[in-house]
Amino acid sequence: MHERTVTIAHLYPELLNLYGDSGNILVLRKRLLWRDLRCVVNEVHMGDKASLADADLVFIGGGSDREQTIVCDELRSMQSELRSYVEDGGVLLAVCGGYQLLGHSYLMGDEEVRGLSLVDLYTDRGSPRLIGNVVVQSRICAQPIVGYENHGGRTHLGSGIEPLGSVLHGYGNDGTSGAEGCLYKNVIGTYVHGPLLPKNPGVADWLLARALERRYGTAELPSLDDAEELAANRAMLDRLLP
Amino acid sequence: MRIRTAAAICAGKLARWMLHDVLRRQASQLPGRIALQLDPCALEALAIKARQGTIVVCGTNGKTTTTNLVADALAAQGKHILCNRDGANMLPGVVSALLPRHRADWAVIEADELSTIHILPQLKPTYLVLLNLFRDQLDRAGEIDHVQDTLVRALEASPDTALVACGDDPLCMGVAVRAQRNGTKVLTFGIAQDLGRTPDRVPEARFCQLCGAELVYAYRAYAQLGDFRCPSCDFARPPLDFAARDVHRDAHGMRFATVRTHTQDVWHVHTPSSGAYMIYNLLAAASAAQLAGVDERHFVQAIDAFHPDNGRLQRFVVDGRDVVLNLAKNPTGLNQNLDLLLSDARPKALHLVLNDNPNDGRDVSWIWDVDFERLGGRADVSRITVGGTRAHDLQVRLKYAGLPAAVTSSVSQALADARDLSSTTPLYVLTNYSALQPTKDELQRKARHHA
Numbered sequence: 273m274h275e276r277t278v279t280i281a282h283l284y285p286e287l288l289n290l291y292g293d294s295g296n297i298l299v300l301r302k303r304l305l306w307r308d309l310r311c312v313v314n315e316v317h318m319g320d321k322a323s324l325a326d327a328d329l330v331f332i333g334g335g336s337d338r339e340q341t342i343v344c345d346e347l348r349s350m351q352s353e354l355r356s357y358v359e360d361g362g363v364l365l366a367v368c369g370g371y372q373l374l375g376h377s378y379l380m381g382d383e384e385v386r387g388l389s390l391v392d393l394y395t396d397r398g399s400p401r402l403i404g405n406v407v408v409q410s411r412i413c414a415q416p417i418v419g420y421e422n423h424g425g426r427t428h429l430g431s432g433i434e435p436l437g438s439v440l441h442g443y444g445n446d447g448t449s450g451a452e453g454c455l456y457k458n459v460i461g462t463y464v465h466g467p468l469l470p471k472n473p474g475v476a477d478w479l480l481a482r483a484l485e486r487r488y489g490t491a492e493l494p495s496l497d498d499a500e501e502l503a504a505n506r507a508m509l510d511r512l513l514p
Numbered sequence: 515m516r517i518r519t520a521a522a523i524c525a526g527k528l529a530r531w532m533l534h535d536v537l538r539r540q541a542s543q544l545p546g547r548i549a550l551q552l553d554p555c556a557l558e559a560l561a562i563k564a565r566q567g568t569i570v571v572c573g574t575n576g577k578t579t580t581t582n583l584v585a586d587a588l589a590a591q592g593k594h595i596l597c598n599r600d601g602a603n604m605l606p607g608v609v610s611a612l613l614p615r616h617r618a619d620w621a622v623i624e625a626d627e628l629s630t631i632h633i634l635p636q637l638k639p640t641y642l643v644l645l646n647l648f649r650d651q652l653d654r655a656g657e658i659d660h661v662q663d664t665l666v667r668a669l670e671a672s673p674d675t676a677l678v679a680c681g682d683d684p685l686c687m688g689v690a691v692r693a694q695r696n697g698t699k700v701l702t703f704g705i706a707q708d709l710g711r712t713p714d715r716v717p718e719a720r721f722c723q724l725c726g727a728e729l730v731y732a733y734r735a736y737a738q739l740g741d742f743r744c745p746s747c748d749f750a751r752p753p754l755d756f757a758a759r760d761v762h763r764d765a766h767g768m769r770f771a772t773v774r775t776h777t778q779d780v781w782h783v784h785t786p787s788s789g790a791y792m793i794y795n796l797l798a799a800a801s802a803a804q805l806a807g808v809d810e811r812h813f814v815q816a817i818d819a820f821h822p823d824n825g826r827l828q829r830f831v832v833d834g835r836d837v838v839l840n841l842a843k844n845p846t847g848l849n850q851n852l853d854l855l856l857s858d859a860r861p862k863a864l865h866l867v868l869n870d871n872p873n874d875g876r877d878v879s880w881i882w883d884v885d886f887e888r889l890g891g892r893a894d895v896s897r898i899t900v901g902g903t904r905a906h907d908l909q910v911r912l913k914y915a916g917l918p919a920a921v922t923s924s925v926s927q928a929l930a931d932a933r934d935l936s937s938t939t940p941l942y943v944l945t946n947y948s949a950l951q952p953t954k955d956e957l958q959r960k961a962r963h964h965a
Contacts, residue, residue, distance in 0.1 A: 286720055286728075290657075294715075295882030295911075302914050336657045342726075404876065420877045467882045470910045500913050504906035 277310035278483050281327040284343050285315050288370060293333030295467035299476050307494050318346055324357045328483040334368030334465050337380055344373055344385060351388050358390050363458040363483045367468060371461035372425055391456045392430030406442030406464055407512050408452040413474025416440060418508040419464035429454055436462050441512040458482045473501045515559055522553035526613050542602035546609030557636040560612040564596060564621035568637060569802050572625045573645025575847045576795045577603065579826050580645060581624040583799035586816035587808045593619040600824065604629045620806060627661050630668035634675060643678045643802050645794065647685035648737060650844040662689050669693045676701060678801055680794060681752050682739040688723030703756035703801045708733035709790055714849050715885045724749045735790045737846045756801040758793050772800045781810040785817065787827060788857045791850045825954040830961040832929055836940035837957055843946040845883040852888050855942045861894045863935060865928040867902040867945035867953060874947045878904050886915035896935060899928045902949050925953050926960065
């Protein structure tokens with residue numbers, strides 16, 4: 273078969289769907305279809321015996337505290353498989369609560385919850401919640417990343433971990449370091465929640481290119497007309513940046 | 515009454531008289547704010563003005579419509595009413611609504627869900643009507659768990675208030691079960707038949723409020739509302755105290771019966787609307803009205819005369835074109851509006867407005883949870899335009915649903931853009947909160963100008 277396929281594993285969509293997370297999957301799917309590439313989305317539900325052998329891209333969304341804890345317990349059974357996937361260059365996008373799960377630990381109330389330790393980072397808590405529009409300059413795409421963040425957690429990156437980008441507007445990981453998200457091998461973790469990808473087509477295409485590269489050895493992606501996406505991105509930049 | 519309280523109420527009334535009677539301005543907030551400045555407990559003193567009782571209405575969607583219906587029904591019954599009709603539903607708005615008149619028979623009060631914790635302990639209403647709970651303004655209201663906790667605490671602080679809750683909504687019943695444990699009397703309403711609607715794509719609440727197992731449904735009306743039960747514990751839709759039955763849809767809207775289980779009283783209700791959510795609004799209003807002593811004749815009289823002029827499903831004619839304006843501020847509300855639009859057999863145009871002002875919620879992520887895909891491949895939706903401070907976000911969302919949409923500056927521009935469409939093509943205008951009033955004013959001017 274010369275028809276290239278990208279298989280997306282969407283983890284626990286029934287629990288991690290707080291802020292329009294399904295929008296990210298929709299964008300990945302459409303951007304493959306518009307290029308005549310095949311897209312398969314495997315939803316992994318609670319209790320499923322999931323395998324990442326076929327996965328080219330794993331997506332973990334955000335949920336409320338309660339839902340995040342349920343998911344974290346479930347994911348621990350996949351911890352070693354997830355770790356091999358990540359170390360092998362597997363592509364993974366984790367948003368908001370999903371981002372916190374990537375690290376060694378996070379706080380649920382005052383209780384420390386053990387995370388998946390896929391990336392050297394940990395999350396504690398601060399006050400107030402960091403809420404609002406956010407703009408991030410990242411090396412993975414030309415256009416700054418725009419979106420919305422809403423988190424009580426403060427995420428601290430290990431010394432060897434690169435942030436996704438630097439904050440041009442908003443708070444990012446902890447509101448003080450100027451760093452937002454993490455970029456580790458082909459893993460992106462970010463507080464830019466819900467529909468991260470629609471207004472940031474460069475991030476979507478970076479993920480797809482990495483997935484194709486790993487599976488087929490070539491990252492080649494035909495270009496698309498992104499006039500509407502870039503206009504929406506530009507509208508937020510014009511509003512938020514001086 | 516304490517002197518401080520008397521002074522506060524007096525100052526509030528004076529402000530109201532100045533604004534409303536002298537300056538002819540809106541007086542839905544400021545008088546209450548002034549009274550509360552002087553006495554934060556002013557509401558407690560005002561509460562006794564309603565001699566026969568007070569009904570508070572809350573819930574994510576449908577508050578304003580239901581509140582107005584209950585007030586109209588009581589007024590048709592000959593009762594004197596105090597009501598915050600224009601939807602100023604936080605503490606200052608509620609105080610403002612109770613300032614006029616010396617006495618009334620009933621107060622009918624719309625309350626913001628999170629404001630119930632400030633309103634209920636002082637107002638101590640006879641009934642709290644809880645319509646539904648959906649995700650809405652996550653950045654402001656927080657997660658639904660928090661809204662539920664607040665309602666439970668508000669009811670705890672007003673122990674004689676009976677809760678009239680939607681029995682079809684697991685999230686409302688989550689509140690009801692906890693309130694009942696604290697001694698609150700609970701009555702429920704719901705739709706006792708399968709309406710045969712397609713379920714929404716992104717579910718609001720799939721899990722049992724008590725044990726966390728996935729709920730199963732005999733049928734759903736919309737979103738998470740339906741005949742639900744938990745497979746692993748006894749959490750389930752309760753036996754309904756007020757039930758809608760025999761729902762029939764036709765070209766003129768819907769007719770159905772409301773049955774009060776306790777007395778077997780049956781009311782026959784008709785509405786020009788066809789949305790499932792409207793059955794719930796009318797059923798909730800009928801339940802509250804019956805509890806307050808309204809009879810069928812006066813209730814029906816009130817809903818037949820109900821022509822909203824507050825932008826909620828308000829109709830206009832501009833240049834011979836029907837224009838339907840409605841509020842849509844969260845995924846469930848917008849999904850219901852799309853159903854409403856698709857139930858109109860005519861070809862139609864759609865204008866969507868999305869703002870991100872503070873009272874809208876600044877986070878517009880929720881548009882990705884709306885099932886715009888339902889409009890895909892429909893030849894009868896002939897044009898879509900988008901507006902508001904987040905028009906571009908809507909345009910991108912629609913692009914990914916396979917729906918081309920042009921950005922426009924205003925509803926007037928949307929009407930101008932639709933000029934080449936036959937005048938028999940109605941324009942549906944759906945806006946979120948802060949865009950509603952200006953859009954309504956603009957449509958009113960145009961409708962009057964061309965009348």
